[in-house]
Amino acid sequence: MPAEFYYGVEVFLNGLMAGVMYSLVALGFVLIFKASGIFNYAQGIMALFAAMTLVGFQEGQIPFAHLINAVFGTEVHHFGWTMPTFLAILFALGMMLLFAFLVERLILKHLVNQEPIILFMATIGLAYFMEGFGDLMWGSNVKRLDVGIPQGGNFWIEENTAFLGGEEFYGFYLDTLDIYATVIAVVLVISLVLFSQYTKTGRALRAVADDHQAALSVGISLRGIWVIVWAIAGFVALVAGIMWGAKSGVQFSLSLIALKALPVLMLGGFTSIPGAIVGGLIIGVGEKMFEFLIGAPLLGGATENWFAYMLALMFLVFRPQGLFGEKIIERV
């Protein structure tokens, strides 16, 4: 086989890995949409906020230091200690739990029975609020996120596959961070599926997703479910924030990873956890293979974003609810 074939395989594998990274973001959207019918515009910002909080705890940064210094004329920035990563993750998780509680208490509680568009608008407001609040709390500088996951091409894979394509082939390049992300995503999805299928809370969550009114009538607390689902989405946002933040630092652009999740959602459906995964994989492989075979050699490159949305739109034409989404029939 010529080296070009193996490079094609390499691009395919990297597309799968990229797809997993997109799925991690899409999962957060699916969880909230499934349970409450809200398209959470703030999901990207949640990933950014979670990652900023994690770095803040890791580095012992004083929250709102700039504000404190401006008001009291002090010069404080750090507590003077650093926190072990595992503990910092737990604290960041706690912060996302608090965030979920506050979102329910301050926003959603007041919007029960409102139109989905009103709830969507509320999440837009939430996103902008979180954007400024995060900067005020942790600063807007680029932060390095290191949770101990190694980065870079995996030596072992490279060395043991280099023989395949002759001298022109240097072995398969797979980023170790992406391999970790894949394993974590698989564990996350299995856990979420098990949680929603086999636990009482998970069943309540599905009941709310199916019919709010019916769920309320059998005594399920809608507000409690909302806190749980936003907390889980916060946890997923933290995982996505860690993986993406480790790649390019924690900064505002991290929130734009949501743009990568949209075609995944259009393709996989807004209500399906497996859909988010399969959609992510199709988008990841599709855009990378298109760039490799057509985009870079024939169209000058940078076709990935365009191709992802075009592919999603094509799916929309034939299957508007997405691959795994539920077909919604509304009778007049």
Add this chain to the structure above:
Amino acid sequence: MKLKSLIVGAATALTMVSPAIADLTFPNLTYRTGPYAVNGIPYADGYADYMALLNSRDGGIGGEKINYIECETQYNTEKGVECYENTKGEGSLVYQPMSTGITYQLIPKATADGIPLLTMGYGRTSAANGKVFSHIFNYPANYWVGASAVINHILSLNNGNIKGKKIALVYHNSAYGKEPIRTLQELEKKHGFKLSLLPVDHPGQEQKSQWLQIRREKPDYVTMWGWGVMNPTAIQEAANIRFPMENFIGVWWSGSEGDVLPAGNGANGYKSLAMHNTGSDFPIYADLKKHVYDKGLAAGDGTSSGQVLYNRGLYAAMLATEAARLAQKMSGKANISPADMRDAMEAFSINEAQMASLGLPNFAPSFSVSCENHGGPGLAAIQQWDAKAKKWTMISDFIKTDAEVINALIAEDSAAYAAENKIKERCG
């Protein structure tokens, strides 16, 4: 009665918040929010702190207080134009939009309004031709100078012969990122290297395809025209594929602390162009501490002081305010107009002694501007990142670039612009 009181009150409030008409107004189109804020904030802080220093220490310029106004663009061209329209009536002396996209939109507007633009190291490169672009200045360096400086550096590493070498350009897929392509193509013909182009879409967080291509094609050198998150992502990806960092050279917009810190040790050895020196080891910082930071007048939280983009903000403000000082001298009045400012910018010169007196010795090259040349000296230096010490080190002097190629391209592009816009050449 109530209505009358309200109107009087509102009018009084407006008078109080409006700048005194005699103030020298310097607007700054900033981006403290949005995807490029990480770059926009240190630059804006440096610019604002320099203005605050002049007001606090010297009482302004030539006895006139500085009226410094910021307008948030989010690096968005439409918002940038809005900012320009909203602030030009304040008596704005010069605009520094910090965005190539905004610059392109403002060139005809500012020219028609008689307000000069100073686009140092960005914007439309051919604006260096003052015969065509009467109100646009892009000293001390432009993108084509940058492209030539990269190639000259590579030439110096290869004893002047780069025939057959492979050089890849990884660029932000925007007006900004595309600027060096034409020059690099001309230099490709001249020196016989092989250029490959790898565009990266906004914002640049996902670059796997580009770096897999680099891994496959194994270029000898990679140069980058990036901005925002594209920079740290590219440097991380380069480290991931174990590309030799000393062969990776970014433009001056891809060479700040925020670009290299996220990659940790992986960024060690990465190079970038520089149009001024780095660090806080300059006398001006003592003045900033005394007259700005300690008085609580600093624009930011102090974390960006001494960083590359903070220093660039200082430099941009210094070039603008020194031109204003010259305008006062040339016009014989303290309260100058944008037209006076433009005339002074065209007659502007700065040397080492002047910069030393401003607290910035050995900071940037001396140069002078003329009616024909709005682009400055065409010099650029190379800096290299030391990941262990977490600092940039200048590894070259300000090196000359290929004026023959650059000037021909400037003449060609500006002539096309002049023909398209029916502009008659000046400076005759």
